[in-house]
Amino acid sequence: MVLRLDSEMYFDELLPLITEKFEASASFFGNAKVVLSIEGREVSEEETSKILNIIREKTRLRVVAVITEDKAVEKIFDEKLHAASAVEDKELEKKAVKYEAENKKLLEELQELKVPVNGRDAEIHIGSIRSGQSFETAKSLVLLGDVKAGAEVTAGGSIFVLGSLHGNANAGAYGDRSAFVMALELNPLQIRIADSLAISEDKGPSSLKGSGLIRSKKKNDFGPEAAEITDGHILIKKYDRSFLENCKFLSQK
Amino acid sequence: MGEVIVVTSGKGGVGKTTTTANIGTGLAKLNKKVVLVDTDIGLRNLDVVLGLENRIVYNLVDAVEGNCKVSQALIKDKKCDGLYLLPAAQTRDKDAVTPDQMKVLVEELRKDFDYIILDCPAGIEQGFKNAIAAADRALVVTTPEVSAVRDADRIIGLLEANDIKNVRLIVNRLNIDMVKHGNMMTAQDVVEVLSIDLIGVVPYDEKIVISTNTGTPLAGDDSIVGQAYMNLCHRIMGEEVEYLDLDSKKGFFAKIGELFNK
Numbered sequence: 001m002v003l004r005l006d007s008e009m010y011f012d013e014l015l016p017l018i019t020e021k022f023e024a025s026a027s028f029f030g031n032a033k034v035v036l037s038i039e040g041r042e043v044s045e046e047e048t049s050k051i052l053n054i055i056r057e058k059t060r061l062r063v064v065a066v067i068t069e070d071k072a073v074e075k076i077f078d079e080k081l082h083a084a085s086a087v088e089d090k091e092l093e094k095k096a097v098k099y100e101a102e103n104k105k106l107l108e109e110l111q112e113l114k115v116p117v118n119g120r121d122a123e124i125h126i127g128s129i130r131s132g133q134s135f136e137t138a139k140s141l142v143l144l145g146d147v148k149a150g151a152e153v154t155a156g157g158s159i160f161v162l163g164s165l166h167g168n169a170n171a172g173a174y175g176d177r178s179a180f181v182m183a184l185e186l187n188p189l190q191i192r193i194a195d196s197l198a199i200s201e202d203k204g205p206s207s208l209k210g211s212g213l214i215r216s217k218k219k220n221d222f223g224p225e226a227a228e229i230t231d232g233h234i235l236i237k238k239y240d241r242s243f244l245e246n247c248k249f250l251s252q253k
Numbered sequence: 254m255g256e257v258i259v260v261t262s263g264k265g266g267v268g269k270t271t272t273t274a275n276i277g278t279g280l281a282k283l284n285k286k287v288v289l290v291d292t293d294i295g296l297r298n299l300d301v302v303l304g305l306e307n308r309i310v311y312n313l314v315d316a317v318e319g320n321c322k323v324s325q326a327l328i329k330d331k332k333c334d335g336l337y338l339l340p341a342a343q344t345r346d347k348d349a350v351t352p353d354q355m356k357v358l359v360e361e362l363r364k365d366f367d368y369i370i371l372d373c374p375a376g377i378e379q380g381f382k383n384a385i386a387a388a389d390r391a392l393v394v395t396t397p398e399v400s401a402v403r404d405a406d407r408i409i410g411l412l413e414a415n416d417i418k419n420v421r422l423i424v425n426r427l428n429i430d431m432v433k434h435g436n437m438m439t440a441q442d443v444v445e446v447l448s449i450d451l452i453g454v455v456p457y458d459e460k461i462v463i464s465t466n467t468g469t470p471l472a473g474d475d476s477i478v479g480q481a482y483m484n485l486c487h488r489i490m491g492e493e494v495e496y497l498d499l500d501s502k503k504g505f506f507a508k509i510g511e512l513f514n515k
Contacts, residue, residue: 128448130410131403146448148406166446 001061003051005040011047019054026059037067121157128163129153138174149189158182158249168192178248180228182239191227191234198227198234255363258370258489259388261412263404265375267396268425268455271465273372274302276392279472279486281336285367288327288337290359292384293374294349297341304331304468305338314342317354323361337366347379352386359387368489377411385412390419392452392489396426397438402446409449421452423485428457429499440496453485456499 005014036055038048048066055061065078122140129135129143131150140157147153151167158179159171165183170192172179177194191198224239228247237243244250260273270293277289291299294314300306311326316339323339330336339362342349362369373384385391391412395405405422412420424440431437438446440454455461458478464471472482477497484494 130413131406133410148446150403150406 001034002037002039005038005043007041011043015050015054018051019058022054022058026061029059029061031060031062033062033064035065035067036063043068122160123155129167131167136173140179147183147188155179161186176249177229180226180247180249182224182226184224186222186225186227186236188227193227193229193234196229196232196234255366255369257359257363257387257389258368259373259384259391259417260370260394261373261381261384261391261408262375262394262401263377263408264395264401267394267401268423269375269394270298270302270372271461272392272394272423272425272455273299273370274465274470275472275482276486276489277303277336277368277370278330278333278470279483280368280489281330281333282473282483283486283490284335285490286335286365287368287370288339288362288366290339290362290369290371291341292355292371292380293347294341294380295343295346296374297343299372300328300338300340302465302468303338303470305340306468309340312340312342313358314345314349317350317358323358347374347383350383352383355383356387377407381408381411385415385417388417390421391417392421392423393447393449394423394425395443395447397424397428397432397440397443402438402443406447409447420449422447422449423453423455424451425455426457427454427499452488453481454496454499455481455485 003018005018036052038051043051048068052063052066055063122142123137124142124144125135125137126144128145129147129151131148134152134154135141135143136154138156140159141153141155142160142162143153144162146163147161147165147167147169149166152170153159153161153167154170154173156174157171157176159169159181161169161181161183163183164185165181165188167188168190169181169188171181172194173192175194177196179193181188181191181193187200189200222238225236226239226243227234227236228249229235260269260276262269270291273289277287280287289299289303290313291297292313293299297312300309305328308328311321313326315321316323316326326339328338328340330338359369359371371384371388374380393405393408393412395401409420422444424443427440428437432439440451444451456477458476460471460476460478471479472486473479477499481497481499484497487494
């Protein structure tokens with residue numbers, strides 16, 4: 001920022017004009033950081049000081065360095081400004097540390113919160129989840145599509161895949177052990193319910209025939225099934241009226 | 254105005270380059286003006302498979318950097334009229350071009366060609382991003398194997414996320430004998446796993462290995478493979494063509510028997 005001063009006028013006459021100028025443009029400049037260059041006449045240390053005071057009072061500009069025609073004055077102000085900004089920086093740093101600590105505390109509290117999930121509250125997602133993609137919700141999830149192998153779905157409540165589940169599903173993500181995972185074709189790699197994990201059968205040399213990959217040689221079409229925790233283990237059951245009637249998750253109020 | 258098609262797969266070695274070379278040859282034989290662009294910078298192969306590696310003077314990176322005009326980098330195919338190759342650079346790598354540069358290059362090619370086919374490198378990094386940047390549609394090549402199909406699913410997800418909605422599947426290297434013994438998925442099995450529409454099935458055939466080694470694509474010739482590629486080209490142009498019965502070992506009488514049983 002160049003401040004060009006008339007060389008003939010008395011400095012005291014210039015001061016009110018300088019004040020006016022900065023007052024008028026204060027909002028335009030905002031709180032930008034600037035290097036102040038004073039041109040047109042030589043100014044003494046005292047005069048430069050007065051100008052800087054005006055800028056400090058009338059605007060939100062942050063002057064980080066001063067360049068004048070007089071090198072000696074320039075040096076003095078450089079030092080003064082550095083000292084000023086060093087103090088300002090220290091204040092900002094203290095504030096930043098304080099906010100970080102508060103944030104961390106908030107995050108920890110959130111993680112410990114066991115979010116109670118109403119079994120009737122569900123998010124509906126339309127479309128398949130492909131390998132490498134994931135979908136999360138705090139509520140229950142109704143997915144109108146497939147979950148491909150290599151894809152992952154996570155829900156605070158239960159998961160209903162109205163399609164095939166070939167990937168990973170994590171129900172009861174916040175600790176609800178009554179949550180379950182249902183799919184029209186339940187063929188997952190892994191299922192997690194709260195803190196329990198179940199993995200699919202290992203593949204063997206003849207697995208291509210038995211798996212879902214070769215349609216004509218598929219062992220059985222089991223129809224819709226659900227995985228839920230019974231007696232401490234994740235078990236797969238037929239998803240029918242009897243399941244729904246006995247289901248703990250859905251009888252929650 | 255030309256149509257821009259990217260041939261991609263995710264998995265390496267499933268047949269993108271071979272497919273690109275044969276689609277280009279087939280479309281050119283159907284009197285289209287086609288340019289094949291090799292975007293696999295640093296590991297170029299399309300020139301080898303077309304038998305044109307001794308004719309490379311300028312390449313894709315030269316054109317993008319302005320060292321030459323695009324037309325100077327194009328190589329006319331030895332046999333097919335209307336077929337051109339824009340080779341990749343071998344001494345650079347995939348960071349040598351950006352998606353925006355690809356878009357500019359492709360826009361220039363659109364003016365002169367009916368089809369611009371981009372041979373995409375394996376992977377999902379910069380090379381892939383460059384290749385799909387200017388594409389109108391995609392052909393995903395996979396073999397009927399679990400690992401290839403997994404990668405294909407990933408790629409399809411990325412294509413959809415990048416707003417490329419016209420994505421079709423090519424099942425390559427289908428081995429009928431293995432299918433009969435229950436050791437390989439059928440094309441329909443792959444379609445079901447990936448949930449996208451099929452556009453081509455190419456059988457495994459030793460003739461293809463010979464053709465890529467000698468730089469002589471076989472789209473349009475008399476073999477089953479040649480016909481499979483030509484049918485694929487017709488479908489790319491929007492025509493409906495029935496899929497070939499790839500069971501070549503069936504005798505004459507067995508096929509007659511089928512006619513009576515229908």
